[in-house]
Structure formats: structure tokens, C-alpha cells
Amino acid sequence: MSEILENTNPVTDNGEQPASVEDRPATNRKPGQPFEIAVLALQNTTLFPETVVPLAVGRPRSVAAVEAALATEEKLLGCITVRAEVTSTNQDAGTADLYKVGTLTMIKRMERLGETMHIIAQGTDRIKVVEWKKDDPYLRAVVEILPEVEIKDPEEVEATKRNVQAMVQEALALLPGVPPEVRVAMLGSVEPVRLAYFLGSILNLGVEQEQKMLEADTADELLRLAHGYLARELEIIQLRSKIATEAQSEMDKSQRDYILRQQMKAIQKELGEDEGGEQAEAGLLRERLAKADLPEEVRTEAERELKRLEKLPSAAPDYHVIRTYLEYVLELPWLKSSEDKLDLKEARRILDEDHYGLEDVKERILEFLAVIKLRPDTKSPILCFVGPPGVGKTSLGRSIARALGRQFERMSLGGMRDEAELRGHRRTYIGSMPGRVIQSIRRAGVNNPVLMLDEIDKLGNDYRGDPSSALLEILDPQQNGTFRDHYLDLPFDLSRVFFIATANQLGPIPPPLRDRMEVIALAGYSDMEKLQIAKRYLLPRQIEENGLKSGQLTLSDAAIELLATRYTREAGVRQLERSIGSVARKVALRIAQAEVEAVSVDADDIHDYLGAPRFYPEQARKELPAGVATGMAWTEMGGEVLFIEATLLPGGRGLTITGQLGEVMQESARAAQSYLWSHANEFGINAEMFQNYGVHLHVPAGAIPKDGPSAGVTITAALASLYTGRRVRPDTAMTGEITLSGLVFPVGGLKEKILAAHRAGIRRILLPARNEADIEDLPEDVRKELQIVFVARISEVIDAALEVLVANPPPPPIVTSGHPDAVSRQSEPSQAQLTVKQG
Amino acid sequence: MLTVARRVRPSGRLWNPAADVYRSADGWVVKVDLAGICADDLEIAVYDSSLRIRGCRRDTFVRDGFSYQQMEITYSQFEKTIQFPCAIDQDSIAHEYSDGFLIVNLRCE
Numbered sequence: 001m002s003e004i005l006e007n008t009n010p011v012t013d014n015g016e017q018p019a020s021v022e023d024r025p026a027t028n029r030k031p032g033q034p035f036e037i038a039v040l041a042l043q044n045t046t047l048f049p050e051t052v053v054p055l056a057v058g059r060p061r062s063v064a065a066v067e068a069a070l071a072t073e074e075k076l077l078g079c080i081t082v083r084a085e086v087t088s089t090n091q092d093a094g095t096a097d098l099y100k101v102g103t104l105t106m107i108k109r110m111e112r113l114g115e116t117m118h119i120i121a122q123g124t125d126r127i128k129v130v131e132w133k134k135d136d137p138y139l140r141a142v143v144e145i146l147p148e149v150e151i152k153d154p155e156e157v158e159a160t161k162r163n164v165q166a167m168v169q170e171a172l173a174l175l176p177g178v179p180p181e182v183r184v185a186m187l188g189s190v191e192p193v194r195l196a197y198f199l200g201s202i203l204n205l206g207v208e209q210e211q212k213m214l215e216a217d218t219a220d221e222l223l224r225l226a227h228g229y230l231a232r233e234l235e236i237i238q239l240r241s242k243i244a245t246e247a248q249s250e251m252d253k254s255q256r257d258y259i260l261r262q263q264m265k266a267i268q269k270e271l272g273e274d275e276g277g278e279q280a281e282a283g284l285l286r287e288r289l290a291k292a293d294l295p296e297e298v299r300t301e302a303e304r305e306l307k308r309l310e311k312l313p314s315a316a317p318d319y320h321v322i323r324t325y326l327e328y329v330l331e332l333p334w335l336k337s338s339e340d341k342l343d344l345k346e347a348r349r350i351l352d353e354d355h356y357g358l359e360d361v362k363e364r365i366l367e368f369l370a371v372i373k374l375r376p377d378t379k380s381p382i383l384c385f386v387g388p389p390g391v392g393k394t395s396l397g398r399s400i401a402r403a404l405g406r407q408f409e410r411m412s413l414g415g416m417r418d419e420a421e422l423r424g425h426r427r428t429y430i431g432s433m434p435g436r437v438i439q440s441i442r443r444a445g446v447n448n449p450v451l452m453l454d455e456i457d458k459l460g461n462d463y464r465g466d467p468s469s470a471l472l473e474i475l476d477p478q479q480n481g482t483f484r485d486h487y488l489d490l491p492f493d494l495s496r497v498f499f500i501a502t503a504n505q506l507g508p509i510p511p512p513l514r515d516r517m518e519v520i521a522l523a524g525y526s527d528m529e530k531l532q533i534a535k536r537y538l539l540p541r542q543i544e545e546n547g548l549k550s551g552q553l554t555l556s557d558a559a560i561e562l563l564a565t566r567y568t569r570e571a572g573v574r575q576l577e578r579s580i581g582s583v584a585r586k587v588a589l590r591i592a593q594a595e596v597e598a599v600s601v602d603a604d605d606i607h608d609y610l611g612a613p614r615f616y617p618e619q620a621r622k623e624l625p626a627g628v629a630t631g632m633a634w635t636e637m638g639g640e641v642l643f644i645e646a647t648l649l650p651g652g653r654g655l656t657i658t659g660q661l662g663e664v665m666q667e668s669a670r671a672a673q674s675y676l677w678s679h680a681n682e683f684g685i686n687a688e689m690f691q692n693y694g695v696h697l698h699v700p701a702g703a704i705p706k707d708g709p710s711a712g713v714t715i716t717a718a719l720a721s722l723y724t725g726r727r728v729r730p731d732t733a734m735t736g737e738i739t740l741s742g743l744v745f746p747v748g749g750l751k752e753k754i755l756a757a758h759r760a761g762i763r764r765i766l767l768p769a770r771n772e773a774d775i776e777d778l779p780e781d782v783r784k785e786l787q788i789v790f791v792a793r794i795s796e797v798i799d800a801a802l803e804v805l806v807a808n809p810p811p812p813p814i815v816t817s818g819h820p821d822a823v824s825r826q827s828e829p830s831q832a833q834l835t836v837k838q839g
Numbered sequence: 840m841l842t843v844a845r846r847v848r849p850s851g852r853l854w855n856p857a858a859d860v861y862r863s864a865d866g867w868v869v870k871v872d873l874a875g876i877c878a879d880d881l882e883i884a885v886y887d888s889s890l891r892i893r894g895c896r897r898d899t900f901v902r903d904g905f906s907y908q909q910m911e912i913t914y915s916q917f918e919k920t921i922q923f924p925c926a927i928d929q930d931s932i933a934h935e936y937s938d939g940f941l942i943v944n945l946r947c948e
Binding site for chain 2: 051052053067070071072073074075106107108109110111112181182185198201202
């Protein structure tokens, strides 16, 4: 109301603007007239003319100054700021510490609150100190009023003012909460100088810049300063606002998520799907944990994790990791084991029912059972079955589990390259899981299953680690009682697990690993055994699998034998089973078409069902030329018969060896030749032949690499036959390692070798004397048909293998000395040849 | 801008005494709230249709041994100008001082 009264005519509001009300200075002091007043030193702030400022005055000297001012009739007080460079604020400022220019103020209000005086001071004029009068008990100075700020270029001042106002507007848009009167004061029709001073007092520019503004003598300069300071301030405000907005939007998103989640919970609750969320889940886990039978260490760890889980919201990424982990821990059979069936007779019956033969293995299993019966806490053995494919290693494992009444779990190690697959990944990895061992245990549900590690010889390894090294711990009965999976990070007792590894070859298994296992070799089956297996297991199984009834298909023994020998070539019985399956399918077709009721298949019918025989096993040759001997080889597929061929090369040199022979085999060929050379006289060989003829040694099936020392005897026989011209007996096959001193050393794989030789029609076999014990492994029927000769020395081999008569006389030695006789000698029939023939 | 909280305000007039204006039978009566003014410090002038009153209030109450506990009365110069719809008869001005109010009687020309 007072504003209206001031400016408009209250009586006749005729729209005419009243004559402007002169805003006269509040004092009647004039510029240029010095006068003495009390001075208040201001710290860190500047008081501008044309502003009203509340001040709190506390220092005794300041209070004294204010009181002195109040004691005057006009209540005038000079306010002068302490220089910016004076930092100490505890000491009262001396006169030298003050600026020279300050503001004359009039005290409008005063109020005491305790020791502090609160005054409201109004700036009226700029003053300049002419002389300091005293500084105790308060500052006093003679001052004079400075002339009013002069406007030099009114247009420029107006333009700057408008710019300033535009910036103020921008700034105000970003600053909520500025009181309306302040807005009006800055944006209304305000005098430029007044606006500048007001900005100067609210921008918080710092004493130095504020003083600069106060000392500006022209409005032009004053506004330029205000403009510059405001521009900088505006930038800061904009930046702050931007930062604040960004932070806000981020907060908004998480807030929104939170709200949505709360809503979802509410909806679930309405639908009755609410299980109480994470709380209930944690509660459920706690219940399970309380019921679970756990070792103390495991329980402590699980409880620790559960506590962490309870503190996490279900949205936290760690929540699921911990939950999965806990569930895994709770599912593992830490202390749960199955009871072993300890009935030895029953176990024997089960083993016999599942497998034909394999006496060794069965006996080992029964021994173990007996030990468990006597000492229940015994550690389980670690077995390794080695044998060709299809001999029943895996199914034997299954059968052992059945005989013991244990759970059976199988894991294939073939091609595994990563150690972490066995031992798991640490929980810090995303998607980490326990290793295969622990997984198998969990599947088994007990801590004493039969765990089959299939194809242990086919473990790989690369830069990621070597799984076989991890197996070292797992398979060591001394260590595996506290097996630590990386994922679980808790010791699990594997000592009651019955490990069975299988392999086709022992070679690739690292020696330390091999050392931890009890190796049981499963040799290939003989034809006789195959016949029994086919009759007992394969045929009934195939009849059932192909939907036939027993009696609808019968296979004669001859037919099965034919399948085993001419349609398959293997140590095991997989192909044989497949062949029987083929026959069964074809029979099933005929029965389904109602052509016949039942079929009986004999050897003659096989051709109709399966076509021509696929294999013609290497048969004993009826006659061997000199220089050829029959040997026996062991392969993964069983045994084989092979022929070693040697021929003389007139004028050649040394020993040429072909047929993909490995180094060991090449060396035994060289040893054989050297032995014969050194004992040439003994065997009736003309020693010059070694010098004058080269020898080429070849082992057919040239594409297949061969190695090993066991062909030594055969090579010796072939070479001896070559040099002497006496043929090797075609019904005889041989094997054995030789030494340079003429001894014959034992070799391995005899059963397969002999079976193969028998299959090929060989009836006489030379074996190292020290292999005599192996003969017991041979099936009775085979052994009966064979004549086995044991040899201990090479001379015995030559006596036993070579025919007495010289059938193919060797050529005469060539004299290479360049003597003219050489030619004539060659043309003559050899004397030596004749001699030998007679011998 | 950030120190608006310092409660600095642009100053208005220091002291603007309140005034009532009455219409009388033959002119105007102006009553101004002007206590504690020494007659020597008061100046009343009329220009055509406006009345200007100005002067200064001083605190003459201060004695030795006094000090302020509280101060709310404004001591300063003041100036009050009131516009009228008609010209004022210069000679008709009469003023008196009653109970702290300044009463000015005016007549239209």
C-alpha cells in the first residue's frame, strides 16, 4: 500500500504519473565536506550503497563503533572492508589493513542478542577515508563523500544493463526459491547503478572484486564489471544445474525400478503367489540347512553364506550366485552313503551273469568285497581296465556297481583339456560350476558310488591346464579324503568312491597317474569266447531290441563264427553285435511282412542277409619263399599275423628297411643282421655275402606304422632264411625280442597274437621261453590245436623255424674288388651253394 | 546469486512517513505520522497541485551514560510529496502539530 501512496495520487487516480519522487540521500552530507565518523571494519564482505544489509556485530571494537554511531543524532556509520590479502581474522584489523574507499551507512534497526548486536544498515553513499583519527576503542576516521557514480555513455550503460538483466533472468530460471521481491528488484525498471550494486552484494564475488565494483567511478565501468562477474557466475550455475539434472535422472531410474518392484510384489501378493520373496527363500534354505546332515566345517561355511544371502535383495547379482551355491552344498551327499551288498556268492552270480570270462577281473572284485566285509572302513581301490574297444570295460564297471550294490556314475574324460572341468571354476566367475567329479557325486546322491572315468588315456592338455594332474589328487587315496573343488571350496571326502578308469592303451597315461591305479588288462576275445558271448548276451539282446520273440530267430554256432571271423575284425564284440543286429532286423522285416513265423539262420544263409564277407583274414601262406617269415603283431584291435619279407640286392650296400617301421623295429632289424653276420660260419652262411649284397627288408601293409621289439625273432628268421636259402616253415609263426648276443627275450600281448595266428591257420608257434607262463591265458580249445615251441636263443629259432633243405639257393657272392676273376666266378655255379644243399 | 540468503535487499527510501488525506468542505486536510520532529527541521512547500513535506528526524534523546539496547525508530531525512487534482492556494496553507501528527490544511484555488 505504501508504494501506491508514494507514487500515485491517492485521491484522483487520473492515470497521470506523479512527478518522480526524489530518492534523496538520507543525510544532508555533501561531497567534498570532510566529517568524522565511527568506522566498522568488515571481514570478507563489502557493503554497497543503495542496499540494506543485516549485520551481526560481535567484536568489542566493532560493538564500540556501532554504539558510538548510535549515540549520534544521525546514526551514521562508515563501513570499510578489510583488504583481501589480509588473511588473519582473529586480530583486529589495523588502519593499514583497510581499503580507503567504503560505504557510508545509516543504522536503521538495532537489537541485542546476548553479546552480539544485530543491526540493519542501509548503504547511502560511497566515502573515502581522508584521515584516520584513532583505532581504539574503535576506529574513527575523517571521511568525505565521493561524488555520485557518473553515467558517461547512457546508451551503452542501458545496453549492458539489459544484457545483465537477460542473464539474471536465465540464472533465476535455474534457481528456484529466490524471493519475489528480489526478482522484482533485479528485473523491474531499476536504475543501472543500483542493479549493479545489488548484484555485487549478492553474487559472492570475493572482497577484491567487490571492492573493484565499489571503487568504480563511472556507471559504464561498474556495469561492465557486473556483467563480467555475472557471466561467469551464470556459467557455474548452468553447469551445476546440468550436473544436478543428470544425477536426478539417474536417481529417477533407480527409483522407478524400485517402485515397479514394489508394485510387482503387491501384485504377487494379491495373486497369492507371494512367498515372501527372498526372506521366505532364505528361510527355506535355513530350514534345509538345519535338517541337512553336514560335516561341521561345511555347516559353518554354509551358515556364513546364508547370512550373507539374507542381507542381500533378490535383485543383487550376488544373490543368485550364493543361492545356487547353497543349494549345491545342501544337495551334495556329504555324509550319505549306500550300504554295500556283501554277499560274495550273489556278487559272483551277478558278475557271471553280465560277463563271460574275464576271470581276473571278477576275482579282483570279489577280493575287494571280502576285504570290505572284514574291514568296513577300508579305502576303495582304484582300478584301471586296459583293453581294446568293445571288450566290455564300461559294462564291467556297471556290473561291478551292481554286484556291490552301489550307485554307478560314468564320466568320459575323452578330449577333456581343461583342468577346471574336473575341479570346477572358482565362484567369482560368471556361470561357474563345480567340476565333473562333484557333479557326478551329486547325481549319484551318495558319497561312495562306483565312478567310472572313461577313456582316461584320451585326456588332452593345453595352455588351460592339464586335467591329468588334477586326476593325480583325485585318484590318490592318501589325498582324496579332502578333495577341494574350486567352486565349493570345501573339502569333500572322495576316499569311499570306487574309481574305475578305462583306457585302450597304457602308453598315453602319464606314469604318475598310472602308478596310482591297479591296472587290469582285458585282452581281446578269442573266436570261441566271442561265440559264447554272442550266444549268451548279444543274440538275446538283439532279438529283444528288434522286437522279436525268443524262438523267432535262431543263429547256429557256425553262423556266429562266420560273423565273427569274416564279417568283423575286432578284439571286442561291438561289430559282432551290430552284425547280429543286422541279421535280426532283416528277420524282423520278414516276420513283420508275415512271410515266415520263425527263422533259423545257418552259416550258408549269412551271405543272403549280409552280402559277401568283408574280411579275408591274413591266412597262413601255403608256401613261403626263402627270406619270408611269419610274425605276429599286437594291435589295439587285437592280434594280427604279418609277413616279414627280405630280399638280396646284388651290388647293393647295407640294410634298406621299408614298411613304416619305427625306430625300435629298425634297430632290431640291424641287430638281427649283425648277429647273423657275426655268426655266419655257425649258420653256414658265406660271410662275404654281407659285404657284397645289400638287403631290403619290407613289412607289408606298408601304410600302417609298426613298432616294437617283438619282431626281432621274425626278422632274424627271415634274414637267416635269405642268406642260407632254407625256407621258413609256412605253418610256423613267431615272436620275441632278440639281443645281439643271441638271446630271445619275452614280449607282451601274447594272447591276442596267438589267437590271431590261430585264426590265420598257423598251427606251430615259436615263443620266447620266458613267456611260457602266458600260455595259461589261452583258451583251452586253442591251446589244444597248437604246437608251441619255446626258444631261448636265436640258434634255437633258426633250427626250429627253417626247413633243413636249401630250396632257394642264394646267389654266389660277387667279388667287387675289380679282379678279372670276378666275372668268371659269377658265371660258375657256386661251390658253396652245393655244399649247403648237401648239409 | 547463491548468497540471496544473506538477505541483502535493495534499499527503498529510508523512511517514508505515512499520511492520511481528508477531503473537507473547502479543501484538504493532510495528516502525516511525523513524531519527534523538531520544527526547525521541517519544510512544507506547495507547487501547483502538489504538496511537499520534507525534513529530518534526529535522535536528540541521547545523553551521556546512555547506550542503546534496541533501536527501531528511523532517524533520517525524509521527503513526502502528495499530488492533488487541483492547484493549491499557496496562501491558504496552515499547519499545526498535534499529538505527534503534523496536520496541514489546504484549499483549492
